[in-house]
Amino acid sequence: MTDLSPDDRIRTWLLARDPGEAPETLRTSVTRVPYDVRRPAIARLAERRLPSAVPSASPLTRFAAWRSLGAVVVLALLLIGLVLGVLLVAGSAPRVPPPFGRAANGNVAYAAEGDLYTVDLVTGRSQAIVTGPETDTDPVWSLDGSRLVFRRSIVGEPGERLFVARADGSGIVLITPEPLSSIAGYAFSPDGRRIVVVSGLTGDVTIANSDGTGLRTLDVSFGGCVFANGCEPSFRPPDGAEIVLVGGANSRLYVVDATDSRVRILAVAPEGGGVIAPRWSPDGALIAYGRWQSARALTIQTHIVAADGTGDRVLEAPPGAMWNGRPVWSNDGTRLAIVRGYGPGHERDVLAVVSAPAGGRGIETAPSVFDQPIDIPPIEWAPDDTSILLTPFTAGRPDHQVFVDALTGRASRTPWATDSRPAWQRLAP
Amino acid sequence: MRSVGTSGGERELAGADQRAAFAQLADHHLDRAYRLAGVILGDSFEAEDATHDAVVMAWRHFGSLRDPARFEAWFQRILVNACRDRLRRRRRSPVVEIEATPERPAGGEDFDSVDDRLALDRAFATLNPDQRLAVVLRFYADLTVEEIADRTGVPAGTVKSRLHTATQRLHHALGPNPEAAR
Secondary structure, three states: OOOOOHHHHHHHHHHHHOOOOOOHHHHHHHHHHHHHOOOOOOOOOOOOOOOOOOOOOOOOOOOOHHHHHHHHHHHHHHHHHHHHHHHHHHHHOOOOOOOOOOOEEEEEEEEEOOEEEEEEOOOOEEEEEEOOOOEEEEEEEOOOOOEEEEEEEOOOOOOEEEEEEEOOOOOOEEOOOOOEOOOOEEEEOOOOOEEEEEEOOOOEEEEEEOOOOOOEEOOEEOOOOOOOOOOOOEEOOOOOOEEEEEEOOOOEEEEEEOOOOOEEEEEEOOOOOEEEEEEEOOOOOEEEEEEEOOOOOOOOEEEEEEOOOOOOEEOEOOOOOOEEEEEEEOOOOOEEEEEEEOOOOOOOEEEEEEEOOOEEEEEEOOHHHOOOEEEOOOEEEOOOOOEEEEOOEEOOOOEEEEEEEOOOOOEEEEEEEEOOOOEEEEEOO | OEEOOOOOOOOOOOHHHHHHHHHHHHHHHHHHHHHHHHHHHOOHHHHHHHHHHHHHHHHHOHHHOOOHHHHHHHHHHHHHHHHHHHHHHHHHOOOOOOOOOOOOOOOOOOHHHHHHHHHHHHHHHHOOHHHHHHHHHHHOOOOOHHHHHHHHOOOHHHHHHHHHHHHHHHHHHHOOOHHHHO
16 A cells, blocks of 8 residues: 555545445436426516506695695694604614715624624624524625625525625524525625625526515526636616626626616627626726636736726736736725736735726735635725725635735734635724 | 527427436436545435435526536536535534544455545545545546636636645645655
8 A cells, every 4th residue: 555656545545435336215316306306497587567557636626725724834834843853863873884985994794613703893802693503604794884695504405595684693684585506696786775696507696675575586697607706796886777797607797787687798708718806996987807818827817897898908917927816996996906926826926906097016915915825815995995804715714814904015814714705894984 | 588698599408308318317427426426525425415416406507508418527516516515514513523443444455554544534624625625526536627627616726726735735644655765
């Protein structure tokens, strides 16, 4: 045995784990699958809004107007009372930030060992907000910072379901009753009322209300996104009328109308290449995304294209940078955070902050920030744009997240460890 | 469903024919899939569940498969995903520690192989799910780096990095290589 090379000893060991032929019970059940398992409806029709009945105008009668002066006075008093009531309620309601632009920094949400936590960055105290036997992960904040959407799986059950909870973990609402497979990503609409999720090998696009109602699958198929990171859909600022998506197994970027499912192709990858990680600028005018030429080495570059698909151009990268991808806009839209590599793999990865849309070298972290990365990390700006939070995907996951000062490039590890995407709560300034 | 960005003219199979075609393909690839799941998961019962999950998932998306000749690679990708999900969920499952008491092997297995097995069992358990998949697909399924990238949905550079880290750890567990020492 010891005459074998280490690799051959690994092969021998793996062969010993081989359980042999499939048991007959499995064979029987597997061949019954196409007869016993109902395939999902290929398309669910988009919800249609039925034309509402238009009330016919009531004819004025001779009893109106001057003879109802007393009623008018009563109505005016009621209106004044109503306005005062609304003002009182509005005054006591929590202030929320606008969905785009700079905001104050709130808590960071993260997942660890299947539970969700938030950490107060002022006190440094972490608090479990969603716990239990289920595996909950990848919390994403609504843009007003009041709620979180996250995915949940249960041991022994296939797929995952999306849930929404308040910022403190209370009021958990099921959003997708049927389990979803291969979830590529999800996001709140700007007003927080809807959630879009892309799932399945064919890239099914589902929109649901964040109160758990109104689930509908858009009448489109995008051919899916093959990466677990960088395929998150997002609503277009400021009103969420459109959604940008990766599809065609990372060969195309699509923009789909969130109401009528009309689709337009925003960008097409070169033969053998791909596209990934599209991000709207905060004003909704531009989209930054990554595009690569070959799957054999990392050649990804950041592109910026107008929202109508015109003017696609490569963001300038500094000399020596072999790839320069996964761009994320700052909240004020003046800068991009980019993961950059000075080798064909992940040997010398840095995080760079460059001005947008000029590009260039900008401010770079030291390569040690990433510590043997195995993938390009997801990154998120602090709501006030002073720093950046990222989750390095290193060999020994789960790992600590990393804060990067956006002005100096200095980095520091978080006290908490997680493999979930960075999620930073926006608060009213 | 409106299909976007795909070539037209694809042949639609009638429902009954499609069921029969799928059942035949699934049956044909079952053994290989179950064995691969078994090696990845190290548990035959869990391998049965993962294989069955993958078949159900494949059937649900069978309509999206454009080229039946690509069935094996396509199905392997689904299976690998199913196994990865199970490996990740294990973090939430109760773990029963089994005392490592090497039994005297039967059938001529020598002590070195028992040592190897125990060492590799332990080292493999320290790898994350993605590294385990890379190791099994490379050294058991004999896939190339590019094929592993296709099955796991990550760039080839990422696969290389995962393999490098994982094999280093496994080699370390095996101790000094006597071949190299000669």
